Structure formats: C-alpha cells, structure tokens
Amino acid sequence: MSTLDFSTKIGSKRFSNPIFTASGCASSGQELSQFFPLTELGAIVTKSIMTKSRTGRLTPRMAETPSGMLNSIGLQGPGIDAFLENDIPWLVEQKAKIIVSIAGETVDEYGVLSRRLRAVSGISAVEVNISCPNVENRGQVFACHPDTSVAVIEAVRRNIGGELPIIAKLSPDVTDIVEIAAAVINAGVDGLALINTLLGMVIDTNSMRPKLAGKTGGLSGPAIRPVAVRAIYQVHQAFPNTPIVGMGGVASGRDAFELILAGASAVSIGTASFGSPNAAMLVKSQLSDLLIERGFNDFRDAIGFAHRGL
C-alpha cells in the first residue's frame, strides 16, 4: 500500500489536505457538519462577510442552467460582529481549519474588516473577495481592474498585520487574468483563489423577463470548469511559486486532479455541495485514490504537473 502525504501549504500555513469548501457554498459550516466532521476538510472557507449585516437580494435568487447554475444572493450575511461572536467560536470549537472570506463595497471597508480579524485566533487565512461592486467607482467590481484590486489588497495588508496569509479571489470576467494576478501578487498576497463565478443571465421564457430578481447572476458548476482550468493554468504558468486555491465546477476527484495538474495547491468545492452534501468528502477520497494510482507519494508533486516535461 502506498502512503500519500496529502498536506498542502498556503503562505506560512499548512493544511492536512487540499480539499476546501468554496465561499458562500458552505454557509457557516453547521449545516454540512451534519453530514461529515468539518475536521475532514483541508479548510472551510466561510461565506464572504461584510462590515454590516445584509439582507441580500429578493427571490428568485437562483436559476439552474445546463451543467451549472446562476446565483444572486447579494452577500446576505450577519455582518462581522455577529460573525465573530457566533460563527467563528463554533467553528473553532469544532476544530475546523478556518479561512475567512471578506467583502466590502469600499476599499476602507476591507481595511476595517481586516483590522477586526487581526486579533482573532483560530483563523488560518483570509480570502479577499474582490468580485464585489465598487460603490466608489461606477459599481464595477474591484477585481475587474489591477488598480482597484491592488487598492483593496494594500488596505488588507496594512490592517491585518501578523502573518495571516492573504488570498486574493479573482474574477474570470476580465480581459487578462494574468495581469490582475500580477498586480495583486506584487501588492503582497500569499495566494490566489481562482475562479469566482462568471457573470450570466437567464431569461424566463414564460414571463419573458430575467429570471433572477437581481437580473444577472454568477454562473458556477461543471459548465465553467474549462474556464477555471484555463485561468489556473495561465496564472500558474506566469507565477509558479504563488499557491492557487482552485475552484469552478469540481464535482469529483478527477475534476479536482485536473485543477491541480493545471496548478492549484488546493481545491474548493462549491456548487457540487448543493448536489450532494458529501461532495467534498467524495472528491477527497477519489482524489487521494487517483494520486496514489498515478504514483504520487506527495500531493505537492502533482501541483502544476501538466506544465512539466512536455
């Protein structure tokens, strides 16, 4: 029997295995903990938290699409205070590895959130969701431009202090994702999360109106996997030393392996958890089998393997 070192690293932090949940797809963790112990995850990435509590969007908030779905939740959440008071202590009690995702509407808000997090123990990293509409700049999302992306990352870096790894989560809806990656790496991030959802729309052909209350929504699921693989491959090619948390349509060990071969150091499970609450555990065991089958003793040897020896 082969043994496998399944651990992975992002910045200074080590994770027992590379299977994470994706932000916004595991709620606060409590709902999934009914189906498996959260300690089995490499890490749980919390839903993006904002400074204040948010009601989010009206319904319908989702539309199924071929091998995918649109969502438009509008970042509903309790706000950082309630989050730190309720969610984090519970997760810490479960001994879960925690990555906190933060989101803001202004650069300042990201700074405020980071300051709140610096004193909190039990957190392994902060994921900066910069795919939010920038209210200061025509409502375009921060992740769309290098300068706004950098402004956010610098605010986080300045305020978070210590050695908590910073992961910038990028949007695929850009002309050149490598350019954005370069900018945030330059601004000092320890890792990247690729990819957030693609902007999409479904029109209800009965009502003849956009199906979602928010009109557009984020496309996720297996449909977008080829886009995720391409983005990860391009960015890993340009920056082979920057760890990438890969995500986008992963529903099996084979899918996770594909993202890892492209360059991901860890893989987040999002929409697949909606189809099956056990998805992350399934992916984890299938991936471990596949790695052993392919002769890997150390998971990290597989990262970016598709780039080598061609």
Add this chain to the structure above:
Amino acid sequence: MSTLDFSTKIGSKRFSNPIFTASGCASSGQELSQFFPLTELGAIVTKSIMTKSRTGRLTPRMAETPSGMLNSIGLQGPGIDAFLENDIPWLVEQKAKIIVSIAGETVDEYGVLSRRLRAVSGISAVEVNISCPNVENRGQVFACHPDTSVAVIEAVRRNIGGELPIIAKLSPDVTDIVEIAAAVINAGVDGLALINTLLGMVIDTNSMRPKLAGKTGGLSGPAIRPVAVRAIYQVHQAFPNTPIVGMGGVASGRDAFELILAGASAVSIGTASFGSPNAAMLVKSQLSDLLIERGFNDFRDAIGFAHRGL
C-alpha cells in the same frame, strides 16, 4: 391560425427568418445540405476565411466538457481565392443567403479580404471575426481591446465599399463587452455577433497534459448560454438600435427565444449542429411555434422584449 412575420433585418438586408448557422459550425454548407435545403435558413454564415489557405492545428482538436465542448481548429481553410472560386458559387447556386465570415492576423489582412469581397455578388453581409490572435500585438486577440477592434473595423469599412452590412463578432473574454461594442458601433458596424467562444482548457487526467494539441480551446455549447444571454442583454440595453446576431449554446426554440428576448435580431446555431444536423430546422420550427403561442405576429416585436415593461 395565427400568421407570423418571421423576417428580420440587419443593416439594409432582410432575411426570411432569424435562424442562421454559426461560423465554423456549418463548414461550407454542403455537408448540411444533405439534411435540409439551405434556403430554409435565414442565412448560412461561412467558416471564417483568411487570405491564404491554412492547415490549422494538430489533433486532438476537441474535448467534450459538461454541456459543452472545446475546439481548437486553428482556422483551417482553403484561403479566400479557393473559397470564392468554389464555395461561394455553390452556395449561390443553392440560392442560400450568405454571410461571409472573415479573419486575419493583421489589420491589413482584413482590408485585403474586404477588397476581395466587394465585387462578389450573392453575399448578404460580412461578419468580421475579430477573435483572432493579432500577430502584430503580442498575439492578443483583436476583440480584446477597443482600439485593435476599431482598427480592424475601419480597415473593413474602408475596403468593402457599397452597402454590404458589416457585423463585428465579439469575444466574451473581456472586462467590459459594452465598451468594445461601443467602439465598433462608433466605427460604423451595422450589427454585432455575440458571442464567440470562451477561452478554456481541459487537462487529460490520464496523460496529465492539456488534452488539446493547441492547449487552450474555445468553449461553446449550452454551458455558455447564460454568458451569451448576459452579453446580448447588456449590449442591447446600451445600443437598442444595433441588430445583434446572438449565439452561444442554442439547441432549441426555447433557447433561441431566450436570446431574442435579451435583444438578438437573429440567432446562430453552432455546436448544436454537431449533436444533430437538423438542429437549425428544429430550432426554427420550435421558435415559430413559441412566438405564435406567446401572441407575437411579428418576430421583430420579440427582440429585446425582456427589457420592456418591467
């Protein structure tokens, strides 16, 4: 029995119905003509033709993905001379409505192609595929930037003369598709074709290498339909008077109707023809039934209907 005016217009040209083939998905037309008369199509859009004959890429050139596929053909084709000598006369003989798609690696090539087309009779429009790598500019595709897009369109406009409608085919792989649309509309196009494929990649988990010989490929099929609907909706919102040839994952009358409600004046069938050679005919009859069912007497009243009366 209701009657339906199914005709549509792009620039000065009228088409008997709004169902077209998508460039590169109907070859020269001869292969499909075995399954239905080409006169049944609103128009056949030919595969993108270049100045010289091209061998295209090595195989594998395709990979199936969830509800989609990647292709990397590399614009294989006979070159404009052989095309005008063989393909066009045959299509004219069939009495097919023809839209010629052109592609170049330099701005000049687009100019050359346009000059060759100006004297050709039997053509209803020219579709300018600007999603080609620009060899003069780091290999980025023309459609990625407003300035390179405009340069191509101006070269076409200058050389084509007469009143042949010019349709610019845009790529969805941009930060702001409305910005690109604005630029080419300003440069004088008569219509837009939305969307070309999304850049994607599949890694073969057996060989652990990119599956396509060309590594990356274009993602098409139902998987990308929500992105197409969104792009069409955004552009129609900004420029309600510019006709849009919509495409991206249309496989049924319902799908076509969705793109039309978003703002498409015509709908091209691409990948669906691979699944079924009759796809365009199926879409056409289902769409006509749906329009009648929803009470439309004139197809054109349905264009962009999702924007109105909300």
Add this chain to the structure above:
Amino acid sequence: MIPHKINKAAKQILAEVISNKKFGPYHHIVFAVGDMAASIKPGNFVAISVGGEQSSLILRRAFAIYRAIDKGPMGGSIELVVAPHGQGSSWLCARAIGEFVDLIGPLGTSFGIPTSNANAMLIGGGYGSAPLFALAELLKNRGCRVDMVLGASTANKIFAPLEGKRTVSSLTLTTDDGSAGIHGQISEAIPRLIRELGTEVIYSCGPMGMLSAIAKIAKEFDIAHQCSVEESMACGIGVCMTCVVPIRSEENVKMVRTCIDGPVMDGSQIIWDRKEVSDLMGL
C-alpha cells in the same frame, strides 16, 4: 449555536422505487427508505437528485412527503405526489420500479400541533394537499376537529385520495373553472367556512399566491396560520441561501431559509407583498 431548526434526522440514501402510479395529472411514487421513515414528521420534505449519471441537471428537486410508513411489508417507505412539470420532475415520474434515486430526508420543519383540542382547517392547492393528509391523521388522533379544503384550477388537479378523505370531518372542494365543488379560487371560499366551522387554526400548503391570500384572511380573523411555502431551492440543506422568504424582524426585513426555517412557517411572520419588502429594504 447550531440553528435550532436544522433537521438533525436528515440522511442521504439511495432509495428504491417500489411503486409508481399515475394519479390524475400526478404520479404517486413510493420509495423504500428503511429507518428514515420513522424520523419523518408531517410537513417535512425530501431532496432528490434528478437526471441520472450524465445529467446536465446538477441541483436536487424538493418534494413534500405525502405519507411515511414506518414498518410496511418493504420496511420503511415514503410516498410522494409529483407533478411532471419540468425536466427534473418529469424524469422522476419516469422512474421504473426497482430503480434507485439519491434522496436526502427528512428535511425542514414540520407542522406544529396545538397543545389542546382545536378546530383545524387544512387548506391545500393542487399537489399541495399531499402533506396535509398525514397532518390530518395526527390532528384527529390528538382530538382536533379537522376540516379540509382542497382547490385547484380544475377538477382532476385536486389531489384527494380516498383513504385521506376518511380522516377528515368535512371536505370542501373548489375549482377555478367550476368543474368540481365550489366555483372560484380557494381563498374566496375560506371566510365563510371559517365562520361556519368555527376554525381556530389554519394549516395551508400550495402556491405562494394562495398562501398569501390565506395569510390575509387568517390575519383578519386573527387566527393562527401555519403554511408550507415553496421557494426555488438549490441545495435543500441550508448551504446556498437561495430559498429565502422575507420575514418581519425588529430592524426591518430578514431573509430566512425555507429549507431550514421552513417549509412550514408562521404565515403571519412572512411579508407577502413584494412591494412592501422592497420598500422596507430601501430598494
């Protein structure tokens, strides 16, 4: 700090189809679910994967549990009433006996039972009547008077099996087209019935429009109203936040998940009017 409403009994199983019969425009489908049956309460639902292995349908579909039988000849079983509506429900209706489906249940909240005897009115629209029959039995066993009102657009869309009818004290039917029972929308008939029957608590299940109309009536009469709502659900287990309804809270509006805080909810808490919600949210 686990939200107290998570249904702790939920399990993911492969459930065998042991019967699938057409019943008017619906399919009455029975699944072998073993132990799960014992943990089911009236109002709970299940979430089922649809489309099979190569499916492009990636999300589960939610179905109210019509009946759960703890120890039948095939062990524990549950029964659903499914309308073949779109791709997923049509796929489910096409399952043959002996096939297995991936099923999670029981999910969500159940109907609350009055602590003392009360005159209960159970109102169901279309297949919305399905979960009300198990509730009727439970209420009757607790000594409540149970009046049932079932409506639909047309006669054959009323789901009212014989066995179910036996448990109720009165049964009133309504159809929009007058093809059976009272002619008109179900909500039009309710006020008179409440007065005549001395209704003290209302249970309802059906389309959102119907529930909203009933909530208004319940408010006018000032009687309790538990309704089972139906919002689009992507996950059914509380992780996606797509299935929310707006309820009143101190601040203004709170969006709660109908898969965890529902589907059975207090009708008076829900803000039924979209305009009111938008206004409260400052949209």
Add this chain to the structure above:
Amino acid sequence: MIPHKINKAAKQILAEVISNKKFGPYHHIVFAVGDMAASIKPGNFVAISVGGEQSSLILRRAFAIYRAIDKGPMGGSIELVVAPHGQGSSWLCARAIGEFVDLIGPLGTSFGIPTSNANAMLIGGGYGSAPLFALAELLKNRGCRVDMVLGASTANKIFAPLEGKRTVSSLTLTTDDGSAGIHGQISEAIPRLIRELGTEVIYSCGPMGMLSAIAKIAKEFDIAHQCSVEESMACGIGVCMTCVVPIRSEENVKMVRTCIDGPVMDGSQIIWDRKEVSDLMGL
C-alpha cells in the same frame, strides 16, 4: 462541387435496440434501422446521441458497423460491437431492448474492393475487428483469399465471433500478454505472415499506433494498405473539422476529415509521424 466523398445515403433516425448482449468485455448491440441497412457498405460507421434527454454529453459517439442485415425478421438491422470505455459508450451498453437511440448512418467511406482476385490480409486490433467480418465476406464472394489477423492486449479482448471466423481462409491471433495465439504486438507477427501468405493487399482497423506500424510494413513490402482510422469526432458529418488526419499533398500537409474522407483511407497517404507533421507545418 460537393466533396464527392460525402456519404449521400446518411439519414438521421430513431433506432430501436433489438438485442444487447455481453460478449467478453464488449457489448454486441443490434438496432432496427429499416431501409438504412440496405445502403451500408463495409467500413461505414454510425454516430449515436448518448446520455438521454437531460444529458450533459452533447456530442455524438461514432461506432463502426459490424454487420448490416438488409431484410431480417425485424426488417433492416445493424450490429455494433461496443467497448464500455467512458460515459457515452457505457451509456450505450446499458440500453435495454425496446429503447430507442438517435442514430445517423451510414457515414464515411467504405473499404475499396480489388477489381481482380487478390490475397487480402485483414488486420484488426481489439474491437477494430468488427468491421472486418463483413469485408471478409464481401472479399470472399469476389473470389479473394482472406487471411485474418486479430490482436489485442489480452485474449478476451479479441473480438472474433464464430460466424465471422468461418468466412476466412486463415485466422491468426496475437496477444500482448501471450494469453492467446502469438505472444507480442500484432505488428510484430505481420511481416512473416505477409511472406507466408503472399499477401497483396492489407485492410486494417484498430488503434492508431497499430495502424501506423502496419502502414510502415505495407510500405516496406510495397503493398496497398487501406486502414480505418479513429480520430475524436465532434459531429461525424463533416461540419466541425475536429476529426482530421494529416495527409501528404503537393504543398506540404493537408488536414482531411476522417468522417468524410475516412474512416477508410489509404494508409500510405497519411503522415503517421507527429514530428514529421509539425516539421512540415513549420511548427
């Protein structure tokens, strides 16, 4: 100016599965195809939609026709030999009798028949032997001597049904693991056999590696070689340009569609060496 090779007989039909039997690691599947059967020539293939209505598999799968029977008890029928390899072929192998599949055929070119008697060698790898049996019969009826060589990685992967074996003058088996016939790769056994049997023309079908090795041998012996190639096909009908193989042309390389100019092609025209192709293309 229609490319003269388009198979004009091609039709899209719904074909009923009338038999589906396991045959070693393969499935032998029979479809009722009516009139289509009469237009089929050895070497033609069909393209089948897989995965059913909600399928995420959007492309057809290509399968060589093993046999076509014009007027059987069920009308015209065709038979395929399918290896359950990935999602699509596994789905096809799981079809029950009475189910219908969406099928287009006959597609592609067929094996050319020598105008005068000739000693023919038919070489098949794995399920690649399937189209060779109908060819063997045809050749035999035209007075040719037919020698067959079938190989696979291991014994049970050789597809060689009894009826098929009867039509040939000699049958040689090879397996990579030595579990049946000659131990080794099929191509290793060929040169000796060509000499012994006085082979004048080779027909082959199987994995690209095998075809390439045979092409080399055929060139050395300077004998004609028709091979049936297998490239990934997105459409099967000539509209997508994904299925190409490089052939020699005046200029340098020409990519031709194996679904229209193939699957049966002149082995000497194909440029088998990838490196050579890249070089010729100036890559």
